[in-house]
Structure formats: structure tokens, C-alpha cells
Amino acid sequence: MxxxxxxxxxxxxxxxxxxxxxxxxxxxxxxxxxxxxxxxAAELRILIPERRNALLNDPAAPIAGNPEGDVALVAFFDYNCLPCREAALNFQQALKDDANVKLVFKEFPVLGPASEFAAEAALASRKQGKYEVFHLALMGFSGLIYERTTLTIAGLVGLDVEQLRRDMKDPAIAAAIARNRELANDLYITGTPALVVGDEVIPGVVEVARLQRYIADARAKANVRLSTSAKLAF
Known part of the structure; x- marks a missing residue:
């Protein structure tokens, strides 16, 4: 060689x-x-049931869809998160497709002061009964949302902007966002969008078909738990 x-x-x-x-x-x-x-996943199956009340029953968290729905979608989002806007459209479609689903909004601003301002404004808009229309308008905006953008959109959807500014100063609003952050931290949610459905945390955008499968799975598991509880009661 x-x-x-x-x-x-x-x-x-x-x-x-x-x-x-x-x-x-x-x-x-x-x-x-x-x-x-x-x-x-195994840890979350323990953590989520322990935090079910915080996920579903915080009075500061707006709700869309059927308030008595048997399956809840809990959405963590930021108004300057572009994938969150796609996720918002998918959630709206899920509500149209299934009349027994409720959507719980968790304002979770992670992208800076402008996002924090938008989240505070959105929660403050509840006092004028316009949270959902304002939320969808913010999510439907095609560019970055700055403070002036938030206030412009607020005016376009019929909010009294001066009242909105005053309502944003309510300490309860900052407290609600702080609770959302604590809850996200407990569930290892570090970014947006994130979705909690059943006993699962799903990061990123969930396509409508996949979302429907998660809803069906959560409903089936809830029915099994109810059936088991009923049997144990006898």
C-alpha cells in the first residue's frame, strides 16, 4: 500500500x-x-390541577365563548407577539366550532413596556364593557403596538380614552398581571403564545385541527374523571 x-x-x-x-x-x-x-409533562399533570382555580376562576381574567363551557382554553399572550395574533384567530375559530368551550385570557406582557401598557389598557377596558372588541382589534393590528397605537385603537373601538387612562391606574390591574406572571412561572411558561388546556401546557401556535383534538381529549378525560367520581360516591 x-x-x-x-x-x-x-x-x-x-x-x-x-x-x-x-x-x-x-x-x-x-x-x-x-x-x-x-x-x-408528568410534573405539569400535578401542577395544573393544583392551580386550576387560578387558571379558571380569577375574576380579573376576561372570558369569551361559553362561560359555562365544559372545556377551557387558557391563553397566555402578548400584543406585540406576532404568533399570538395567529393563535388568536385560531381560538376564535375554535369558539365558533364548539359552543361548549370557553376562552380565558391571561395578559402576559413579556416584550417590553409597550406590551405592558397594552395589557393594562386591555384589562382597564373591561370597565367600559369593551374588552373583547378591544382585544381583537389589538390582535388584528398588523404592526408593532406602541402606547399611542394602543390609545388610537381604543378610540376607534369606541372607548373613552381619558376614562381608560384613569382606569389603567387601578392597582388591581397591575396585580392581575403580576398574578398571571406568577402563574406562568409556576407552569414553566416563559414565552408567548402559550395555551393551557386540560392538564397540558402547549407552547406556540396551535393549528385549528390540532386545537380541536386537544379540546376533544380534555373533554374525554374530564368525563372519565366525572364518571369515576360518581362511582366512588356510591
């Missing part, structure tokens, strides 16, 4: 070894990530 051939063989052997080691590392990382996701 010539020196050049021997050198080529060694180079190929080294390359194969590097690829094998790289593949093993990637496989190990994949397996570890899978285990991490499973551990988190």
Missing part, C-alpha cells in the same frame, strides 16, 4: 469515527431531551 493510499485510509477511518461519535452525542442529546419533556 502506498503512503498516499495509507494516508487516505487513515483519513477515512478518522472521519468515520468522528461521524460515529457525533451521531452518538446527538442521539444522547435527543434521548435526554425526550426524558426531560416526559418529566415536565
Amino acid at each position: 502506498s503512503k498516499s493510499t495509507a494516508g487516505l485510509v487513515v483519513a477515512i477511518a478518522v472521519l468515520v469515527l468522528v461521524l460515529l461519535v457525533s451521531g452518538l452525542v446527538q442521539h444522547s442529546e435527543f434521548v435526554e431531551n425526550l426524558h426531560r419533556q416526559r418529566r415536565l
Whole structure:
């Protein structure tokens, strides 16, 4: 075997070894990530029921759809989060498709002061009975939402802007947003959009068809729990 051939063989052997080691590392990382996701899912199945009341029954959290719906979608969002706007459209479609679903809004501004201002304004708009129309208008805006944008949109949907400014100073509004942040932290929600349905936390945009599957699954599991509770009562 010539020196050049021997050198080529060694180079190929080294390359194969590097690829094998790289593949093993990637496989190990994949397996570890899978285990991490499973551990988190198991932990959330404990955490979510413990925080069900905070998720569903905070009087400061606006609700759309059927207030008595048997399945709740709990949405964490930021008005300057572009994927949140797509998610908002999907939630509206889900409410149209299923009259027994309620949507709970959790203002969760994570993208700076302008987002904080918009969240405060949205919650303050409840005092004028215009939360949902204002929320959808903010979500329907195509650009970044600054403070002046928020107030302009508020005026366009019929809100008294001066009253809105005054209502935004209510300490209860800042307290509601703080509770949302604490709840998000408890459930390992670090960004937007995020959705809680049943005993699961789903990050990112959920397409309508997938959303319908989550709703059906949550409903089926709730029915099983009710059936089990009824049997235990006898």
C-alpha cells in the first residue's frame, strides 16, 4: 500500500469515527431531551390541577365563548407577539366550532413596556364593557403596538380614552398581571403564545385541527374523571 493510499485510509477511518461519535452525542442529546419533556409533562399533570382555580376562576381574567363551557382554553399572550395574533384567530375559530368551550385570557406582557401598557389598557377596558372588541382589534393590528397605537385603537373601538387612562391606574390591574406572571412561572411558561388546556401546557401556535383534538381529549378525560367520581360516591 502506498503512503498516499495509507494516508487516505487513515483519513477515512478518522472521519468515520468522528461521524460515529457525533451521531452518538446527538442521539444522547435527543434521548435526554425526550426524558426531560416526559418529566415536565408528568410534573405539569400535578401542577395544573393544583392551580386550576387560578387558571379558571380569577375574576380579573376576561372570558369569551361559553362561560359555562365544559372545556377551557387558557391563553397566555402578548400584543406585540406576532404568533399570538395567529393563535388568536385560531381560538376564535375554535369558539365558533364548539359552543361548549370557553376562552380565558391571561395578559402576559413579556416584550417590553409597550406590551405592558397594552395589557393594562386591555384589562382597564373591561370597565367600559369593551374588552373583547378591544382585544381583537389589538390582535388584528398588523404592526408593532406602541402606547399611542394602543390609545388610537381604543378610540376607534369606541372607548373613552381619558376614562381608560384613569382606569389603567387601578392597582388591581397591575396585580392581575403580576398574578398571571406568577402563574406562568409556576407552569414553566416563559414565552408567548402559550395555551393551557386540560392538564397540558402547549407552547406556540396551535393549528385549528390540532386545537380541536386537544379540546376533544380534555373533554374525554374530564368525563372519565366525572364518571369515576360518581362511582366512588356510591
